[in-house]
Amino acid sequence: MKGRQIILDHINGREAAALMVDGMLDDVLIDADAPRIGTIYRAIADRPVKGQGGMFLKTPDGTAFLRQVKGLAPGDTLLVQVTGMAEPGKAIPVTQKILFKSRYVIVTPGAPGVNVSRSIRDDDARDALLAIAHAEAGGLPEEARIGLILRSACEGAAEDEIAEDIRTMLDLCEAVVADQEGAAALLSQGDGPHVAAWRDWSEQAEVVTEEGSFGSHGVLDALEMAEGAEVALGGGAYMYVEPTRALVAVDVNTGRDTSPAAGTKANFAVAKALPRALRVRGLGGQIVLDLAPMPKKDRRGFESALRAAFKRDVIETTLVGWTPLGHYELQRKNARAPLSELLK
Known part of the structure; x- marks a missing residue:
């Protein structure tokens, strides 16, 4: 199926959200037992x-x-x-660097100023958004030192929705920042999968909320495939993504293709497919790529392709570089629980 679908459901009693793009599982959020990020x-x-x-x-x-x-x-x-x-x-x-993040705005206590996402390039749109932000934050005392970042989702959104989102986040920020004295306490719960999907998957999409929609829309089948290590790369090539206690090992194979360019083609396919494979499986930490053989002259192009792919990813990933054995290393933030644990 072509297009984007956001599917909200539950799996094994846990709240969950899935993003399907052109019939493929592009991202999945499943509530874990650990404290939510943003708490x-x-x-x-x-x-x-x-x-x-x-x-x-x-x-x-x-x-x-x-x-x-x-x-x-x-x-x-x-x-x-x-x-x-x-x-x-x-x-x-x-x-200690606390943020209050919603669909249209990020509130930054301790970092004053109003900024607009650089992805919004239209000057008139930027000016209109700045006017909304200053109108909503105008009543804050200067000593509050609270800043606003207007996110890319603001582009094309209704002004009243943006203004309401800013007010809600400012009220939450003021309430939390004012509550600094006393015993250890939970002041604000992080967003669950359904709210996080609304917050971060802001591109145009069909939203499905019926119970059992994971089964009827192919999400369960995609999750079953993601539990396995093998990821098809096209042209008969494939990679294995396997977590160990110390790191995530990625092994790349060209399959039946024995042409001189087979290794290079497979490695460039890895660069494109790896962010989604890690994102869906909830894998992070140290990641080591055992790539298919390719000429050293192609390494720079591979790195550029990998950098472009991870630039669009939602989870912070650092490209570390090549090892003496010819492996490529990455360091990825542990932002999610592994899928294998959540589906037990």
């Missing part, structure tokens, strides 16, 4: 970890870990926000 706590500093330059914190949901702490002593109270998924037995990763 905000009032936390209590517990004990420093000098070797790592961080500190363990007490939260209502267990121990959290904050990196790069300065001027923080055990017993201090602070606001923190969950930034990723904690591996079993490890502390919840958090940051």
Whole structure:
């Protein structure tokens, strides 16, 4: 089926959302048992970890870990926000740089200023959005030091919807920032899959909300395929995406194609397919690519293709580079629980 579909349903009792593009599963969000990304706590500093330059914190949901702490002593109270998924037995990763993110706006306490997404290029549209933002934030005292970032979804959206979204996020921000004293507490829950889909999948799409729609729209079949390691690349080539305890290993094979350019073609297909394969499987951390043989002169083109593919991805990924053995390494944020755990 051509086009984009956003399908909202539940799987194994968990809230879930799937994005289908031209009949293929492009992204999936499934609620996990761990604290949601974006959750905000009032936390209590517990004990420093000098070797790592961080500190363990007490939260209502267990121990959290904050990196790069300065001027923080055990017993201090602070606001923190969950930034990723904690591996079993490890502390919840958090940051003091809190954001309030919605479909049209990101509110940034401690970073004043009003900015518009660079993807909105029309000057008149930018001016209109700035006028809306200043009108809604005009009543804030200057010492509040709260900033706004108007997201790309604002382009073409109704002005009243944008204004309402700004007001809602500003009210939430003010309420949370004002609640900094007291025992450890959960101040704001992160968005679940259905709200996150509305927030981040903002391109035009058909929205399906009927119960059982994962089965009727092919999502369950796509998830079953994603549980496996093999990913077809076209032309008979394929790759295996296999998580281990230490890293995610990606093995590339050309299949029956034995032509001189087979390796290069397969590797460029990997560059295009890898972000979706990792995104759907919920995989992050260290990623090592064992690529098919190709001339060294093609490495720069492969890196450019890989960089372009990950630039469009929603999860932060760093392209590290080549190893002496000819492998290619990436570092990807652990932003989701692995699909294999969520489907148990």
